[in-house]
Amino acid sequence: MTDSDPVVEATNPDPSQQLALGLAEQLAALQRGANWFYWIAGLSLVNSGIAVAGGAGGFIVGLGVTQIVDGIAGAVAQDLDGNGAMVVKGVAFVIDLLIAGVLVLFGWFANKGHSWAFLVGLILYGMDGLLFLLFQDWLAVGFHVFAGFGILSGYLALRKLRAFEVASGRPAFETDPA
Numbered sequence: 001m002t003d004s005d006p007v008v009e010a011t012n013p014d015p016s017q018q019l020a021l022g023l024a025e026q027l028a029a030l031q032r033g034a035n036w037f038y039w040i041a042g043l044s045l046v047n048s049g050i051a052v053a054g055g056a057g058g059f060i061v062g063l064g065v066t067q068i069v070d071g072i073a074g075a076v077a078q079d080l081d082g083n084g085a086m087v088v089k090g091v092a093f094v095i096d097l098l099i100a101g102v103l104v105l106f107g108w109f110a111n112k113g114h115s116w117a118f119l120v121g122l123i124l125y126g127m128d129g130l131l132f133l134l135f136q137d138w139l140a141v142g143f144h145v146f147a148g149f150g151i152l153s154g155y156l157a158l159r160k161l162r163a164f165e166v167a168s169g170r171p172a173f174e175t176d177p178a
Contacts, residue, residue, distance in 0.1 A: 023164065023172055026157045030113070033154010036147050037107030037121055041100035048096040052089045060143045063103075064131030066096045110154060115162075118155035122148060 044066045047058030051070035058067075073092030077085035109117035129144030161172035 023161065026160045026164075026172070029157035030154050030161065031111060033118065033151050033157060034107050034110035036150045036154070037103045037110065040125065040147065041103035041107070044103075045096060045100050048093055052093050060140045061147060063099065064128045064135075064140070066099055068131065069095050069099075110158075113158060113161070115155060115158055118151060118158065122151045122155070125151065 040061055040063065043059040044062040047062040048066050048070055050056075050058050051067075051074060069092050073088050077088045080088060103121065106117045106121035110121065125144065126148060129141055129148070132138075132140035132144060164172045
């Protein structure tokens with residue numbers, strides 16, 4: 001085999017290829033962690049849609065705070081006529097949209113490489129998990145821990161990318177200064 005043999009190159013990548021692979025892996029981990037915010041927001045809205053429609057159940061990945069908003073709206077709506085009940089449920093859904101919008105913003109900023117978005121989002125999601133702890137919904141608590149580790153892994157990947165930038169003096173990925 002020669003040095004230009006593709007088999008040799010595939011098994012012994014040069015240092016620049018190894019670096020590029022490592023950066024790509026960290027960037028993918030950052031994005032997976034940041035995308036948890038989108039999943040949580042989306043599935044929380046699905047849960048809220050189910051609640052507005054009068055259904056029961058939902059996804060464990062959803063937010064406790066939106067479930068509380070929906071529960072209060074459902075209780076208030078029971079004492080009202082058809083139009084009043086729909087208004088109350090509609091207002092609750094708008095509040096749920098605003099909460100989910102905040103999570104979407106955390107996901108967007110985290111994907112852009114803003115560590116504060118990971119940290120603040122993780123803290124707020126942890127506080128949301130405490131609501132499930134209060135109500136002893138252990139499956140939802142467990143999922144909050146699982147998703148929290150996913151978000152944390154994105155933050156840790158971002159830290160590795162930033163350490164590379166400091167050490168090398170060159171950007172690890174393109175970021176938007178916003």
